[in-house]
Each structure stands twice: as C-alpha cells, then as structure tokens.
Amino acid sequence: MSEREHTHVLLTDDDRQWAELLAEDIADAASECEVTLATSAEDALEKLSQSEFDCVVADYRMPGADGLELLDQIRDTDSRLPFLLVTSQGTEDVAARAIEAGVDDYVIKQFGSQQATQFVSKIRTAVDQYRLQQALEESEQRYRTVTEESHDAVVVLDGLRLAFCNDRATELLERDRDELRGEDVVEAAVHREDRARLREQLNRWEDGETKPRLEEARIVRPDGTVRNCECSGRPITVDGQQRLLVSLRDVTERNRRERELQWERELNRTVQQVLVDSETREELERQIVQQLREHGYPLAWICEQADGELLPRVVRGDRRYVDTVEKAIQDGGRTSEPASRAAATGEAQFCQDIEEVPACEWRETAQTYSYRSCAAVPLAYNDVLYGVLAVYHDHSGRFDDTEQRLLGELGDTVALAIHTLETQSALSSDRVFEAKLQIRGSYYLVDLARSGGFRDCEGITVQGTVPLEDDSVVQYLSLQIGEADVVRDRLESHAAVEDVVVVDGGSPARLQVTVTEPVPEAMLAKRGRVVQSTDVEGTCATITVEVPAREEVRVLVDHLETTFGAVSVSAIRERTDERRVDRRPVVETGLLTDKQRAxxxxxxxxxxxxxxxxxxATEVAESLGVSHSTFLRHLRTAQQKTFGVQFD
Incomplete structure (x- = not known):
C-alpha cells in the first residue's frame, strides 16, 4: 500500500482536554495526520487564516459561534474544504441537517481510544474525495469528462478496484462508499453473465480506445434487484498514476418509457386539443371516449351515479354490454362490475383477465361480447365524484403499470375539466335554479337544534364557511335573538366543535365556529356550487344553493346523503341572475385560490x-391557523384580483 500524503487537521472543541486526548489518538492511528487544536470558532478562523489545512473537525456545541456557524463562515472563503461535525448522543437530527448544509460527514462524540479509529476513517474519506476531485479538475480532459457525465454515476478505478465514486454511484449501486473502496467493482456489483464482457471492455478503455463505444451491463444490488446500465470509460491521470474513469447511466426504464412516452404524447396532444375545443361537459366526454376508442379499446364509456345506479352518459363501441350488464352501485369485490365498484369505492379498478374472475353476472356478460380485460377509473376532483370512465379490451393483460398510470392521470384530468366546465357554465348563465335542501341527519347544527341547543333563538343562520388546511372548517353564525355566550357554550358542548369565538355580542350576534367534521356548505362549494345561506329552525337545516340545471339537484342530494343521511328537497325555483343580466362584474370562483378566498x-x-x-389582522390570522404575514399576503392578492374585476 502506498504511503499516504500528509494531512493537516484543524480540531475545534472548547473541551481542550478531550481534544488533546483525541489528537494524540489520531496521530497514533494515522501517521500522516498532523492535528492542530482550536478552542472556539473564532480561534479556528484565525488559525485558518494563518495556515493551510486539509480538513476541519468541529464540535457542534461551543460557546459563541457553534459548529454550523463556523461552517457558514468557512464556506464564505472555501466552498469545499472537508468539514466534519462532532455531535453528542441524541443530536443526530442536528447532524442530518448539517449534511444538508454542506458538512461532509459527522461523528457522534464518545470517550475511549476506539473513537480515534472512526475519526481517522472519516477524515481519510473526506480528504481523499476532496483531493481526487481537485486532481480531476486539474486536467482539462478530466474536467470536461466529469462535466459531461455529471448526471451519471461516476467511478474511478485503479485496475478493477474502486478508488472513488460519486453520490450517484452509491445510489445506483445501493452500497456504502467505504464498503466499496478497494473492492473489485465488477465482481462485487456486476451480473455474473456480464462480468467477462465488461472486463474486456474496461481493458480496451484503459488502453486508450478512442472510438466512442457504449457497453451495456447489469448491476445487481444487495437486495437482488437488477438495474440495466450503459457504461462508457476513458483513462485519466491522478497524482501521476493512470486511472480509469467510468460513467454508468441507469437505462432500466428506457424501453418501458419509450412505449409510455409515445402513448403519453399522443394522448396528451389529443386530450389537450379536446379540452380546448370542448365548451360543454357532454362534448368533452364524447371526444374523450372517442379518442380511447381510436387508441384501441373496443369499448369505452363514461357514466355517472344517480339513485344508486350507474347512468351511462356516453358510449363508444358495441354498447350491448353497457345496456345488458347490471349497473347497481355496489362493492362486492371482484364479483362487482368494475365501473360499479369504482363508483362505490372511489378507487381505480383493473381486471387483467376476466376469465379469472369468480363466476358472476358481469363476467358472463363480458365474455359474451369477447372482452378479456377491463379498467374503470373514478372521475373525482376535490373529493367530488363526477362519474366513472371505463374501458374494455379483447386481450388479457392489457393494463400494465404504464397503462394504469396514464388512465389514472386521464381520469384526474377529465374530472378537473368537468369541474371547470360546470363551474364556468353556472357562472356564465343568466338563468339559475335555486334549490332549498333540508338536512335532518348528522350535521352538528341539526344535532344541537334537536337537543334544544337553540331553543332561546328564533333561528341560526350560517353566513359563511371557510375551509382550513387541516380539513376543518370555520363557519360564521348569526342569531337574531338569544344570548351569544349561552349559544357559544352549547356549541362548545358538541364533539365536532373545536372552538367558538363571539365576534359580535350585539343584535344580531355573530359567532365564529371551528368545526372538525364535514359540513354540507363546504361539500357543495367543492362542487363549485354557490351556497346562499343556511337557516337552522326547529330540527332542520335548510340550505339555499344555486345550481345550473334542475337535474343537478338530484346529484347534490345523493352526494350529501352519503355523509349526512336524510336530505330532502323542499323547493326548486328558476330565476334570473340580475347581476349577469345587468352585466355587473362577478368575481368567478376560479379567479381566487382556496387560500385567498379563505x-x-x-x-x-x-x-x-x-x-x-x-x-x-393577527386575530383573523389566528382564526385561520396561519401567520400574520401569510394572511395579509393572501388577503392583498385577493383584494387586487377582486378590484381588478370591478375596475379593469
């Protein structure tokens, strides 16, 4: 083994006795190491200004500037000088953060002679990597090679043994750098069937082969997984000795991605065009299923749920299966039709081989029309299910990981597009339907009304609902008659109420209520519907909501019943939206983000x-659970957008 180059170490610790003992142990364990002591960050900086050092070792906890602050000051003048941080037991989280800040490594402080061995190993590793990097950069050819291959795994070999590897190489090989140093990399990490061929190519590269050549080899990780790699190499000189620099690029996913990218490009191009061209939900859905039909699916359809069943909206292909199969929404496992199960569970369903499904009605129907595999993807946005997209194929095994991912992404895109189109349609129409929905089920205000919590009030009105980031909501209540403090105490008695603040104790009184369970107003807002008010009288909450079409009311009722139980419609009336008839500016739902609107x-x-x-502003920010500055930033942006609609 060649003699190691002299290494000058600056050891910084306010515990001088411990530092002196460690310095002696390091000198005994590594003859090439010369250790200079500093007792503070200020002392270390002074010594660095007076002498050249190859590595700095600093304790984290010191009077005055700590180890990380010392690192910051050193990095101002030398961005790469090896730096090891010494931490105490229990502060490993500090060490982890220090690595992100630029520390090369860390050591947990212990007492005893064996501690020096760990320090020497880490000092040598850091200094060796630093010197090798410097050597690589001194050569124009090596510098160009490293730059060109910077996104690849890079190893430097001495013969076939590892002298250096970058972080990408350790990630690719899933092996520790210290574990690999000095090992025969081909023997340790390359598939046995590829070793002889790769060794021959390494020899050719080492001999200076100038013709560009890529060699493929399989890397075997410790857990047995295999990664396919492209390798290229060229000789370099380090400290006057010839070494071989080899770059490895992981191409395992390349073949799979080629097909994936081809379909993704085609699908994205056609879907984006559909989104641009479509002005209604119906038009959007027709073009989407048509594109899937042209992509090779014999059958594609989109359905929505209504009264516990799937209602087909658009079908492309032989629709006899859709007309024949049972469409009741249920989760009966594999014996439920996939579209039905997707609607029931809200999760994508993929059946690779229909013949393997237990005997059931939908399997027999599918086999009658020669379908061998199928998939059903829920069209859900913001926790709102708009329907299900289903496709069927006459070959088994049609839905690999790529197909599943792309169909899932398509479902998300279509759901967002449906939400946007329906919201825009509702906002642009000068005719709206005003529906009154009565909730008598598990809504906290109804619970309290039923138990007599509002007996001293003529009624409670919900004036506004603001969703918070933790899935809770803030509601603003108004009461014409009744003591605000009494109502506050009764509200706080409900398990779903986290906090109640009396905003105004006058008449009418106003209260701010933080609720941790779902409320119907927030669910309707997620669907892009405008809630005008909620009035709680007797044992019932009546919500007045605007909808773009009469048939939408049934969908909203079904949606609310899944959470709140009994929901009924007391009235529906069509009216003219005077704001739009008069062309008064209206702030559209999509103009503000959720945080700005809140x-x-x-x-x-x-x-x-x-x-x-x-x-x-501080009090309002606290009600939202955000900082003062965050609240003001969102508020000012919302004001600018709102005023822009009015005055631009």
Whole structure:
C-alpha cells in the first residue's frame, strides 16, 4: 500500500482536554495526520487564516459561534474544504441537517481510544474525495469528462478496484462508499453473465480506445434487484498514476418509457386539443371516449351515479354490454362490475383477465361480447365524484403499470375539466335554479337544534364557511335573538366543535365556529356550487344553493346523503341572475385560490374591513391557523384580483 500524503487537521472543541486526548489518538492511528487544536470558532478562523489545512473537525456545541456557524463562515472563503461535525448522543437530527448544509460527514462524540479509529476513517474519506476531485479538475480532459457525465454515476478505478465514486454511484449501486473502496467493482456489483464482457471492455478503455463505444451491463444490488446500465470509460491521470474513469447511466426504464412516452404524447396532444375545443361537459366526454376508442379499446364509456345506479352518459363501441350488464352501485369485490365498484369505492379498478374472475353476472356478460380485460377509473376532483370512465379490451393483460398510470392521470384530468366546465357554465348563465335542501341527519347544527341547543333563538343562520388546511372548517353564525355566550357554550358542548369565538355580542350576534367534521356548505362549494345561506329552525337545516340545471339537484342530494343521511328537497325555483343580466362584474370562483378566498371571507366575517375594525389582522390570522404575514399576503392578492374585476 502506498504511503499516504500528509494531512493537516484543524480540531475545534472548547473541551481542550478531550481534544488533546483525541489528537494524540489520531496521530497514533494515522501517521500522516498532523492535528492542530482550536478552542472556539473564532480561534479556528484565525488559525485558518494563518495556515493551510486539509480538513476541519468541529464540535457542534461551543460557546459563541457553534459548529454550523463556523461552517457558514468557512464556506464564505472555501466552498469545499472537508468539514466534519462532532455531535453528542441524541443530536443526530442536528447532524442530518448539517449534511444538508454542506458538512461532509459527522461523528457522534464518545470517550475511549476506539473513537480515534472512526475519526481517522472519516477524515481519510473526506480528504481523499476532496483531493481526487481537485486532481480531476486539474486536467482539462478530466474536467470536461466529469462535466459531461455529471448526471451519471461516476467511478474511478485503479485496475478493477474502486478508488472513488460519486453520490450517484452509491445510489445506483445501493452500497456504502467505504464498503466499496478497494473492492473489485465488477465482481462485487456486476451480473455474473456480464462480468467477462465488461472486463474486456474496461481493458480496451484503459488502453486508450478512442472510438466512442457504449457497453451495456447489469448491476445487481444487495437486495437482488437488477438495474440495466450503459457504461462508457476513458483513462485519466491522478497524482501521476493512470486511472480509469467510468460513467454508468441507469437505462432500466428506457424501453418501458419509450412505449409510455409515445402513448403519453399522443394522448396528451389529443386530450389537450379536446379540452380546448370542448365548451360543454357532454362534448368533452364524447371526444374523450372517442379518442380511447381510436387508441384501441373496443369499448369505452363514461357514466355517472344517480339513485344508486350507474347512468351511462356516453358510449363508444358495441354498447350491448353497457345496456345488458347490471349497473347497481355496489362493492362486492371482484364479483362487482368494475365501473360499479369504482363508483362505490372511489378507487381505480383493473381486471387483467376476466376469465379469472369468480363466476358472476358481469363476467358472463363480458365474455359474451369477447372482452378479456377491463379498467374503470373514478372521475373525482376535490373529493367530488363526477362519474366513472371505463374501458374494455379483447386481450388479457392489457393494463400494465404504464397503462394504469396514464388512465389514472386521464381520469384526474377529465374530472378537473368537468369541474371547470360546470363551474364556468353556472357562472356564465343568466338563468339559475335555486334549490332549498333540508338536512335532518348528522350535521352538528341539526344535532344541537334537536337537543334544544337553540331553543332561546328564533333561528341560526350560517353566513359563511371557510375551509382550513387541516380539513376543518370555520363557519360564521348569526342569531337574531338569544344570548351569544349561552349559544357559544352549547356549541362548545358538541364533539365536532373545536372552538367558538363571539365576534359580535350585539343584535344580531355573530359567532365564529371551528368545526372538525364535514359540513354540507363546504361539500357543495367543492362542487363549485354557490351556497346562499343556511337557516337552522326547529330540527332542520335548510340550505339555499344555486345550481345550473334542475337535474343537478338530484346529484347534490345523493352526494350529501352519503355523509349526512336524510336530505330532502323542499323547493326548486328558476330565476334570473340580475347581476349577469345587468352585466355587473362577478368575481368567478376560479379567479381566487382556496387560500385567498379563505382569507377574504375570514376578514369580512370578522369585521376586519369595518371602521373601527372589530378584529385585527393577527386575530383573523389566528382564526385561520396561519401567520400574520401569510394572511395579509393572501388577503392583498385577493383584494387586487377582486378590484381588478370591478375596475379593469
């Protein structure tokens, strides 16, 4: 083994006795190491300005500037000088953060002579990598090679043994750098059937073969997984000795991705065009299933749920299967038709071989029309199920990982497009339907009304609902008669109520209620529907909501019943939206983000805009669970967008 080059180490620790003992042990264990002591970060910086050092070892906890602050100051003048951080037991999280900040490695402080062995190993590793990198950069050819191959795994070989490898190489090989150093890399990491061929090519590269050549080889990881790689190599000189630099590029996914990318490009191109051209949901759905039909699926259809059944909206291909199969929504496992099961579970369903499905009605129907595999993807956006997209094929095994991923992404895209089209349609129409939905089920306000919680009030009105990031919501309630403090205490008695604040104790009184369970107003808003008000009287909550079409009411009822139980319709009336007839500016739903809308609503209902203000920015921010600066940023952006609609 060749003699190691002299290494000057700066050891920084305010515990001078421990540092002196460690310095002696390091010198005994590594004759090439010369250790200079510093007792503080300030002392270390002074010594660095006076002498050249190959590595800095610093304790994390020191009076004045700590180890990380010392690192910051060193990096101002030397961005790559090896730096090891010493931490105490229990502060490994600090060490992990330090690695992200630029520390080369860390050592947990212990006491005893064996500690020096660990320090020497880590010092040598850091210094060796630093010196080898410097050597590589000194050569223009080597610098160009490293730059060109920077996105690949890079190893430097001495013969066939590893002298250096970058982080990408350790990730590819899934082996520790210290474990590999000095090992025969071909023997340790290359598939046995590829070793002889790769060794021959390594020899040709080492002999200076100038003709560009890529060699494929399989890398076997410790867990037995195999990665296909392309390798290229060229000789370099390090410290006057010839070495071989080899770059490895993981191409395992390349063949799979080629087909995936081809279909993805075709699908994205056609879908994006469909999204641009479609002005209604019906038109969008027709073109989507047509594209899937042209892609090779004998049958494609989109359905929605209504009254516990699947209602086909558009079908392309032989629709006899769709007309014949049982369409009741149920989750009976594999014996449920996949579209039905997708609607029931909200999860994508893939059947690779229909013949392997247990005997059931839908399997027999599918086999009658020669279908061998199928898939059903829920069209869901913002927790709202708009329907199911289903496709069928006459070959088994049709849905590999790529097909499943792309169909899932298509389902998400179509659901978002449906949401956008329906929202735009509702906002642009000057005719709307106003529906009154009565909830008598498990809604916290109904629970309290049923138990007499609002007996002293003529009624409770929900003036606004603001979703929070943790899935809870803030609701603003108004009561004409009744003591606000009494109602607050009764609200706080409900398990779903986390907090109640009396915003205004006058008449009418206003309360801010934080609720941890779903509320119907938030669910309707997620569907892009405008909730005008909620009135709680007797043992019933009546929600007045705007819908673009009469048939939409049944869909909303079904949607609410899944969470709140009994929901009924007390009235539906068609009316003219005077704002749109008069062409008054309307702030559309999609103009503001959820956070901007929440900030604007919370400010309004808390009286932030009133003079004098009934709530400060800090108080409104606290009600939303965000910082003062975050609230103001979202509020100002929302105001600018809102005013822009009015005045631009």
């Amino acid at each position: 900030a604007l609503k919370a400010a309004y209902f808390n009286g932030y805009f009133e003079q004098p203000r009934r709530a400060s």
